[in-house]
Amino acid sequence: xxxxxxxxxxxxxxxxxxTALSDISLKIKKGDFCSVTGPSGAGKSTLLYVIGGLIxxxxxxxxxxxxxxxxxxRRDINQYRSKNLGFMFQQFHLMPYLTVTGNIRLACDGKxxxxxxxFYLEKCSLADMRNKYPSELSVGEKQxxxxxxAIISEPEILLADEPTGNLDAANSEILMSLVKDYNKxxxxxxxxxxxxxxxxxANRNISLCKGRIQLNxxxxxx
Amino acid sequence: xxxxxxxFEELFYRKVSSLIILLxxxxxxxxxxxxxxxxxASENETRKIMREQGLNLYIxxxxxxxxxxxxxxxxxxxxxxxVDKLAESKTFDAVRHLTGILQVRYSDxxxxxxxxxQIVLLGYKDEAMQRFLPAQxxxxxxxxxxxxxxxxxxxxxxxxxxxxxxxGSDGRSRSFQIEERLxxxxxxxxQGVAFNLGDLQDVLxxxxxxxxxxxxxxxxxxxxxxxARNQVQAIFxxxxxxxxxxxxxxxxNQRLMMNKYGAFIIPFxxxxxxxxxxxxxxxxxxxxSHEIGLLKAMGKSTYSILFLIIAKAFFLGLAGGIIGFFSxxxxxxxxxxxxxxxxxxxxxxxxxxxxxxxxLFPVLWVLASWxxxxxxxxxxxAKTLSQE
Numbered sequence: 001x002x003x004x005x006x007x008x009x010x011x012x013x014x015x016x017x018x019t020a021l022s023d024i025s026l027k028i029k030k031g032d033f034c035s036v037t038g039p040s041g042a043g044k045s046t047l048l049y050v051i052g053g054l055i056x057x058x059x060x061x062x063x064x065x066x067x068x069x070x071x072x073x074r075r076d077i078n079q080y081r082s083k084n085l086g087f088m089f090q091q092f093h094l095m096p097y098l099t100v101t102g103n104i105r106l107a108c109d110g111k112x113x114x115x116x117x118x119f120y121l122e123k124c125s126l127a128d129m130r131n132k133y134p135s136e137l138s139v140g141e142k143q144x145x146x147x148x149x150a151i152i153s154e155p156e157i158l159l160a161d162e163p164t165g166n167l168d169a170a171n172s173e174i175l176m177s178l179v180k181d182y183n184k185x186x187x188x189x190x191x192x193x194x195x196x197x198x199x200x201x202a203n204r205n206i207s208l209c210k211g212r213i214q215l216n217x218x219x220x221x222x
Numbered sequence: 223x224x225x226x227x228x229x230f231e232e233l234f235y236r237k238v239s240s241l242i243i244l245l246x247x248x249x250x251x252x253x254x255x256x257x258x259x260x261x262x263a264s265e266n267e268t269r270k271i272m273r274e275q276g277l278n279l280y281i282x283x284x285x286x287x288x289x290x291x292x293x294x295x296x297x298x299x300x301x302x303x304x305v306d307k308l309a310e311s312k313t314f315d316a317v318r319h320l321t322g323i324l325q326v327r328y329s330d331x332x333x334x335x336x337x338x339x340q341i342v343l344l345g346y347k348d349e350a351m352q353r354f355l356p357a358q359x360x361x362x363x364x365x366x367x368x369x370x371x372x373x374x375x376x377x378x379x380x381x382x383x384x385x386x387x388x389x390g391s392d393g394r395s396r397s398f399q400i401e402e403r404l405x406x407x408x409x410x411x412x413q414g415v416a417f418n419l420g421d422l423q424d425v426l427x428x429x430x431x432x433x434x435x436x437x438x439x440x441x442x443x444x445x446x447x448x449x450a451r452n453q454v455q456a457i458f459x460x461x462x463x464x465x466x467x468x469x470x471x472x473x474x475n476q477r478l479m480m481n482k483y484g485a486f487i488i489p490f491x492x493x494x495x496x497x498x499x500x501x502x503x504x505x506x507x508x509x510x511s512h513e514i515g516l517l518k519a520m521g522k523s524t525y526s527i528l529f530l531i532i533a534k535a536f537f538l539g540l541a542g543g544i545i546g547f548f549s550x551x552x553x554x555x556x557x558x559x560x561x562x563x564x565x566x567x568x569x570x571x572x573x574x575x576x577x578x579x580x581x582l583f584p585v586l587w588v589l590a591s592w593x594x595x596x597x598x599x600x601x602x603x604a605k606t607l608s609q610e
Contacts, residue, residue, distance in 0.1 A: 049604040054519060075523065082521025089607050093516045095228075097235030105223040107520055161608060 001156070001188060002028040002051060007060035009046055020046040021057065022211040030156065033189045035202035042208040044192040045161050051190060052085055052159050053077050086150030086158045090165035092142045094134040100145050101130045108152045120148045124178060140171030147175060151182055158182060160191040164198055176201045225526055229533045236506065243502050243538045246495035247583050251546015252553055253491040255575055257484040259554035263569045264480055279317060280464045281435035281454060299431040302347055302419065304458060309350035311457055316450035318355065322347035322432040324422050331388060333379035341376060342414030345422025347432065370398040371416040374406035386415060391427040496590040503531060503594035514598050515606035524599045531595035532588050539587030543579040
């Protein structure tokens, strides 16, 4: 479904050049649940954003269903993101002036979306919070709202950058079981995490170090 | 989600910042509208004073003895087409409101009681249109054919409803309907009668003749009066210009001074407010960098991001422009009465300015937000979203 071919990316800080990704080649199949691990500065997030069309690699290609996403025009790459990708972040990034349902609606168009939103709110134990603002939510509730926002438009791929980074163990478990459900439903997940326990939910572990793949291991399905 | 809803949700959420931006538009609107309204009110009052006092420049045939002109009345005349020729001259722009006048002393007018009086007769030609210059409201007397305006002293001798009867040079009496009985204190016209020029020429047997052109020349100290003299003499070397100083001159100077200050204050205030708005929008974009990054990650287009910022500026500009118009009018009304002693009726809402306000202020505030909006579209989504 997604293929990365010889992706390299360097960043410059003053006179210093920092190699984030170095000649990365990778294939991700539909339905994969990949955890991307590695120490700080290994290039995990860069890999995620390169796949997300947000960081243009210096060289190499990202091929999604046969098309090189960095050869798309601006309009098509926006469409690639809105139709095929869902993003989750460590900091949730909820709009502070929108309610829970308002934040979820940001990611979806259409009039008959209410039933779908209600279904997910129920599933994520947020039904009573639908009209609350982010400032009135706990961190776990915030991240579950961000999760619904990421998957409400039924994207093929969920890109998650340290989604449990701010959650306690109980909330991490709730969130990960929701992500796992999404994966079981056919969604592809690419999740960056420091937490080795979180990697246990994935069926494929990719370990990066200094911008290179050190380990790319597929576990038997749990 | 509808982008417009997102604009309003954000606008009401960040109340303080939105209110400050709104306040900048209101201040700019209030100051601009107040100064402009006062200037217009002052201009109207000047026009009113001048209309009552007469115009400030007299153009006579060269060598006219002014003592004779005012006391005896047998001074030289000249063709009334001179007025039209001056008005049509492209090089004649130092003088406005050209009005051809035939003014004579009439020594034997008999009032309805049989008493004989010496009175002044003034025939007014319709104010000449200077079509090469911007149009202005007329200032001269506008007397219809067959009608007269009678001065206060003469009106005392005529009963209300009676016609004004005068014997012509041919010995035949003519009757005119009195359209207006003028109030006292208007100078020479107190003891005079204002006719339509054609009617008076007929009474006096002076068809096609006038002996004075009254006009409004700028009395400012920039040499324009001298310029007016030169321009008249270049066209008609047999005419000369005499200046009449009056209260109207002072009023005109006051108006010009106000316009001068207005020309500085209005742009200064508007530019300052625009600068503050630009900085506030820059701060707004900085605060919202995560939101904007997220919208980009969700596939929202550059135009959508631009719209979020610019629409906010537009709506605040529109609201501020409307409020600024009405508050500006109230300020003009208050200070106009208190400081400049304008009559209340001179200060009215200028609705053409209202239309400018609802167009100009949204456009200006959109322009002020333009650079921050462009910066918003350049926010690096990956960088802002990955920040811990």
